[in-house]
Amino acid sequence: MQTVQLNQPSENLLDEIKLLVGSNGWKSADEMPRYFDDPRGRFEGFGAIIVLPNSTEQVSLIVKLCNAKKVGLVPYSGGTGVVAGQLSIDSKDVIILSLERMNKVREVSLDDNVVIVEAGCVLENIHSSVEKHNLIFPLNMASKGSCCIGGNLATNAGGIQVLRYGNARDLCIGIEAVLPCGTVLSELNPLHKNNTGYDLKNLLIGSEGTLGIITVATLKLKPIDSESGTALVAIKSPHDIHKIYKSLKTHVSENISAIELMSGFGVSLVTSKFSKLRNPFNIDYEWFLLIEVTGANGIAERLEGALNDCFERDILLDAIIAQSQQQKDDLWNLREMTPEANRISGAFCNSDTSVPVSKISNFIEDAHCAIQKVYPNLRINSYGHIGDGNIHLNVLPPKEISKDDFLKSNPKVREQVRMAINETTHLLGGSISAEHGIGRLKTRDLEMYASKARLKAIKSIKSALDPNNIMNPGVIIP
Numbered sequence: 001m002q003t004v005q006l007n008q009p010s011e012n013l014l015d016e017i018k019l020l021v022g023s024n025g026w027k028s029a030d031e032m033p034r035y036f037d038d039p040r041g042r043f044e045g046f047g048a049i050i051v052l053p054n055s056t057e058q059v060s061l062i063v064k065l066c067n068a069k070k071v072g073l074v075p076y077s078g079g080t081g082v083v084a085g086q087l088s089i090d091s092k093d094v095i096i097l098s099l100e101r102m103n104k105v106r107e108v109s110l111d112d113n114v115v116i117v118e119a120g121c122v123l124e125n126i127h128s129s130v131e132k133h134n135l136i137f138p139l140n141m142a143s144k145g146s147c148c149i150g151g152n153l154a155t156n157a158g159g160i161q162v163l164r165y166g167n168a169r170d171l172c173i174g175i176e177a178v179l180p181c182g183t184v185l186s187e188l189n190p191l192h193k194n195n196t197g198y199d200l201k202n203l204l205i206g207s208e209g210t211l212g213i214i215t216v217a218t219l220k221l222k223p224i225d226s227e228s229g230t231a232l233v234a235i236k237s238p239h240d241i242h243k244i245y246k247s248l249k250t251h252v253s254e255n256i257s258a259i260e261l262m263s264g265f266g267v268s269l270v271t272s273k274f275s276k277l278r279n280p281f282n283i284d285y286e287w288f289l290l291i292e293v294t295g296a297n298g299i300a301e302r303l304e305g306a307l308n309d310c311f312e313r314d315i316l317l318d319a320i321i322a323q324s325q326q327q328k329d330d331l332w333n334l335r336e337m338t339p340e341a342n343r344i345s346g347a348f349c350n351s352d353t354s355v356p357v358s359k360i361s362n363f364i365e366d367a368h369c370a371i372q373k374v375y376p377n378l379r380i381n382s383y384g385h386i387g388d389g390n391i392h393l394n395v396l397p398p399k400e401i402s403k404d405d406f407l408k409s410n411p412k413v414r415e416q417v418r419m420a421i422n423e424t425t426h427l428l429g430g431s432i433s434a435e436h437g438i439g440r441l442k443t444r445d446l447e448m449y450a451s452k453a454r455l456k457a458i459k460s461i462k463s464a465l466d467p468n469n470i471m472n473p474g475v476i477i478p
């Protein structure tokens with residue numbers, strides 16, 4: 001792909017855009033530092049202005065103006081992305097386009113079991129708006145109170161219920177988006193079958209704002225199950241995960257909605273940072289699985305059957321089955337507060353690996369070994385959506401050393417640890433980005449580990465749809 005020289009937005013262009021969106025439709029970059037914050041505190045973003053269009057038409061006009069003047073645009077939703085896709089980290093000459101004023105739930109269709117939402121809808125608000133119809137939108141993750149559906153689709157987010165319901169792509173049936181030339185692609189109809197050429201919806205989903213700006217989406221809804229069961233079990237080692245998974249599949253098969261791995265070290269970080277949360281066992285086990293099943297009445301009993309079977313086969317050390325909604329929430333809080341506990345405890349490297357489910361324990365073992373070879377006594381919190389082979393490794397400095405001091409005296413260690421994890425992932429046939437995307441953080445990794453055919457196709461698609469490279473420049477392709 002040829003590099004196109006992007007321009008600084010001129011005063012004339014900024015004035016034209018301000019006029020278009022009105023006085024509530026833009027913010028000066030100097031006054032709004034929150035748009036430039038990285039949730040993990042690693043990067044700082046820049047931008048010439050923040051524009052907040054309130055309709056697809058306004059987005060389209062802004063994109064047309066920027067395309068004509070060859071000015072870069074960075075789409076922005078909830079700002080919770082963890083690979084710097086929403087942050088222009090090396091150029092001030094871009095326009096940040098926030099979808100936050102496009103935040104309406106337009107329609108819940110009970111006949112088609114879909115909800116039509118604007119891109120700036122906060123994920124949690126979508127959940128509450130459909131629950132009153134006894135339906136769920138099952139995309140769910142710890143950032144649900146801040147992330148928005150536009151960002152979820154742009155990153156093809158995963159989360160804690162992928163096992164049963166799939167990721168964002170599987171849950172979206174229609175899309176409206178503004179393409180880099182400003183044309184509006186409006187395909188919101190809930191069609192289950194549509195083989196009219198390339199699947200543009202699924203191309204835009206997961207494109208991280210590099211091929212267009214998603215403005216509206218039609219999302220699939222599912223019925224609320226009448227019963228659920230939630231258990232926290234202690235296991236000896238990750239080697240036993242696949243045995244437990246097998247037993248669960250035999251007893252509760254497609255009703256498993258989540259299997260989350262947590263380490264004893266991770267749970268101790270969470271309970272030490274959040275005093276209201278506690279480890280429900282009296283023993284400091286090394287590994288835990290948080291298991292949730294949902295289904296028809298009787299599903300909780302079937303979960304109990306599966307766990308009894310595991311006890312009989314000596315593959316569980318201990319188990320707690322939640323007896324109330326409060327107990328369920330307490331168990332889930334241990335998992336959901338893990339990213340925040342990692343951050344405030346000084347995690348300096350975070351991975352988003354996926355490997356085949358059969359290789360999970362090899363990955364954890366090999367990656368821990370490789371990390372300790374980089375620097376001894378690093379502390380590692382391995383956790384994640386283990387049912388779909390997605391493991392997050394968070395690496396912290398040795399005990400008693402602060403993150404800042406450690407990184408100052410070991411300036412290369414972060415990159416070395418990252419590469420140790422990447423290499424282990426690659427050797428096991430895994431992916432360096434399971435659910436967070438490439439953003440600006442992993443462009444070099446993509447060049448290194450993706451096949452030549454994949455890279456060539458990615459670059460050809462980008463230059464065909466965005467020849468001026470105005471859409472989120474520097475994301476996915478450096």
Ligand SMILES: Cc1cc2nc3c(=O)[nH]c(=O)nc-3n(C[C@H](O)[C@H](O)[C@H](O)COP(=O)(O)OP(=O)(O)OC[C@H]3O[C@@H](n4cnc5c(N)ncnc54)[C@H](O)[C@@H]3O)c2cc1C
Nearest residue numbers: 077078079080081085141148150151152154158159209214
């Ligand atoms: C505590 C915490 C927990 C998390 N847990 C998970 C998890 O379990 N699973 C998971 O997958 N992720 C997780 N994430 C990452 C993050 O929440 C997701 O990537 C989320 O989908 C980002 O949504 P957002 O609205 O915040 O997007 P943003 O951060 O604003 O943007 C993300 C990317 O999408 C692009 N973009 C945003 N809006 C649009 C649009 N309308 N059109 C086109 N492009 C757009 C941006 O340019 C950027 O490249 C977590 C993050 C945090 C902080």
